[in-house]
Amino acid sequence: MKEGPDIAHVAALIGDPARANMLTALMSGKALTVSELAEEAGVTIQTASSHLSKLDEGGLLRPRKQGRHKYFSLANDEVAHVLEGLMGLAAGSGHLRKRTGPKDAELRRARVCYNHLAGDMGTQMFDSLIAQSHLILDGDDLNLTRSGQAFVTDLGIDLTDLRKNKSPLCRECLDLSERRSHLAGSLGRALLSRFEDLSWARRDQKTRVVSFSANGAKEFEQLFSVG
Amino acid sequence: MKEGPDIAHVAALIGDPARANMLTALMSGKALTVSELAEEAGVTIQTASSHLSKLDEGGLLRPRKQGRHKYFSLANDEVAHVLEGLMGLAAGSGHLRKRTGPKDAELRRARVCYNHLAGDMGTQMFDSLIAQSHLILDGDDLNLTRSGQAFVTDLGIDLTDLRKNKSPLCRECLDLSERRSHLAGSLGRALLSRFEDLSWARRDQKTRVVSFSANGAKEFEQLFSVG
DNA sequence: TTCATAGTTCGACCATAATCGAAGCATCTG
DNA sequence: CAGATGCTTCGATTATGGTCGAACTATGAA
Structure with missing residues (x-):
């Protein structure tokens, strides 16, 4: 029916609040563990794990295992680029989460x-x-x-x-x-x-x-x- | 708690299949009516209307009334740019929708x-x-x-x-x-x-x-x- | 005016998926 | 080995939101 890349799938991945929080946390460039990302997103570790595997399947993350830790970072610059773009759109439409701190x-x-x-x-x-x-x-x-x-x-x-x-x-x-x-x-x-x-x-x-x-x-x- | 623009909201807007179809249809640059977009997305007009008002509220669209028609186009090229980026991500992760039917x-x-x-x-x-x-x-x-x-x-x-x-x-x-x-x-x-x-x-x-x-x-x- | 077309709003139904508790693996430490 | 820690899987619950029928408003045509 439709043609072209499945943009909805990727956008839906980013569209969940918990996952969006994780992704923004990863915008720092630093690789973070499942537990850290769970904390960032304000969900339990089980939930975070589920989210992260979805993001990984969607190609948005690059996982790396190190001992009993699993580190996640953004998959590549393109992902970061799209995230910045989304931030710009959100900011532009006045959809900032109130926080005009110093x-x-x-x-x-x-x-x-x-x-x-x-x-x-x-x-x-x-x-x-x-x-x-x-x-x-x-x-x-x-x-x-x-x-x-x-x-x-x-x-x-x-x-x-x-x-x-x-x-x-x-x-x-x-x-x-x-x-x-x-x-x-x-x-x-x-x-x-x-x-x-x-x-x-x-x-x-x-x-x-x-x-x-x-x-x-x-x-x-x-x-x-x-x- | 959280900081920065509400990226999840915008991404969730794009993340619905029906809405994503409408947005990709609007990537042509042409303004389309509610009915046309409903057809594009494969949903009824009521549903389309609901989606479109959400997209509009989110600042992704620019509506124009012309007689009894309401034309929608993308709000600006920033939106188009983000959509392109998302398409790139989707394509990159091999998430293409099969496209070559008879x-x-x-x-x-x-x-x-x-x-x-x-x-x-x-x-x-x-x-x-x-x-x-x-x-x-x-x-x-x-x-x-x-x-x-x-x-x-x-x-x-x-x-x-x-x-x-x-x-x-x-x-x-x-x-x-x-x-x-x-x-x-x-x-x-x-x-x-x-x-x-x-x-x-x-x-x-x-x-x-x-x-x-x-x-x-x-x-x-x-x-x-x-x- | 009356009819037709375009779009919106309301309300109810239903499916998807987010969430967490509990149990199960895997890895490191003593 | 046992115990602790980091993470994953399973299952059940719940809620968010997408969907459409029906009724309503607005604009245009006859």
């Missing part, structure tokens, strides 16, 4: 989107990379130019290492709430973790807030100035 | 889109009308030229009758799966019904297939040759 400003400024940098600083970095011609956007493809390769190598990132990875190096991740793009893919991931290594930034696992140190913010501003 | 070839060739002709023959007709300068496309507006007026009058269509109608005479209807336009509006409607009057074509209400008779196909080909 953390919101920080979240808008810099936050973790799965495992790369999002928020104002994320889009600033993206725009700056484009403006400096370190990245070029070709249709849907995003390519690192020669100067961009030098730039990130200078920053201390091993590109040949990254390329071993099967996942794409650069990816555009659209932040719907701001209608701006930021950088995902293995390079986006590497940049964020490099910022952490350099002690420029530190991420709060609980809230997805990325807080930059005074020095880190200065260095960042210098590297990714706009205009 | 009727599909017929549907691709000629089908009813609301009440005008779509499919290959629909786009052929559109292209031919443009090529013969019977129609000119001016931005978003589609205008019937003097020669076009003579052309359709020759075909036995009463234009003054059509113009009484408040609905636009010509409308472009984009078929995204083929990325081609075909002719909608009251003229598109009139053309299809004229084909039926002339016994050139007959439409199957169940499947939306439009089947041309041998003679009808020949006449059609002669009128709307391409090149």
Whole structure:
């Protein structure tokens, strides 16, 4: 009767409150165990286990067993991307769960989107990379130019290492709430973790807030100035 | 307890099969009425109405009243973007709905889109009308030229009758799966019904297939040759 | 006006699936 | 080994929400 991918199934998976809570918890990029996710979602471990196996079957999660623990993380960047999109839609339609605490400003400024940098600083970095011609956007493809390769190598990132990875190096991740793009893919991931290594930034696992140190913010501003 | 946008609510909206069908139908970019969407989703009009008001409340749709019709389209391209992402996820996890039935070839060739002709023959007709300068496309507006007026009058269509109608005479209807336009509006409607009057074509209400008779196909080909 | 068509609202029915208790595996520790 | 911890499976209960018939409103046509 109908044609095309079964979008309803995937959406229904995300559409349950308990599962949605688990997925948002996983947006921090950190792998979590069944018990932790149960706590996040406010359900018992049995229920959580059932939910998680459904999410796994649906291809949204990547499970890893380690001893008697089972760690779950988001399956890939695409999943994170869709989740961010849904957050944008929910926020746009004024369907925020009331909570305009002080953390919101920080979240808008810099936050973790799965495992790369999002928020104002994320889009600033993206725009700056484009403006400096370190990245070029070709249709849907995003390519690192020669100067961009030098730039990130200078920053201390091993590109040949990254390329071993099967996942794409650069990816555009659209932040719907701001209608701006930021950088995902293995390079986006590497940049964020490099910022952490350099002690420029530190991420709060609980809230997805990325807080930059005074020095880190200065260095960042210098590297990714706009205009 | 929880923080952030209520992603579960939006996802649950998309997660119902009937609603998902409606949304995918609206991915064509065309505004559809409640009845059409009910047909798309395979539910009754009451059910469709209920679903649509929920989708509207959720900010996913943009409703427009036109006479006694109520047209729905996607609220904005952010919604479409999220839907695309979900399709990607569903496709990626091998959750495709099987798609190649025997009727599909017929549907691709000629089908009813609301009440005008779509499919290959629909786009052929559109292209031919443009090529013969019977129609000119001016931005978003589609205008019937003097020669076009003579052309359709020759075909036995009463234009003054059509113009009484408040609905636009010509409308472009984009078929995204083929990325081609075909002719909608009251003229598109009139053309299809004229084909039926002339016994050139007959439409199957169940499947939306439009089947041309041998003679009808020949006449059609002669009128709307391409090149 | 009267009839027809498009859509909404109400109410009742029913199916799906979320939930948790209890029991069962698996893995680590002493 | 026994005991503890992390997780899964089974079964029963429950509630949410999708569905349609029927009645109602609104717009257009004759």
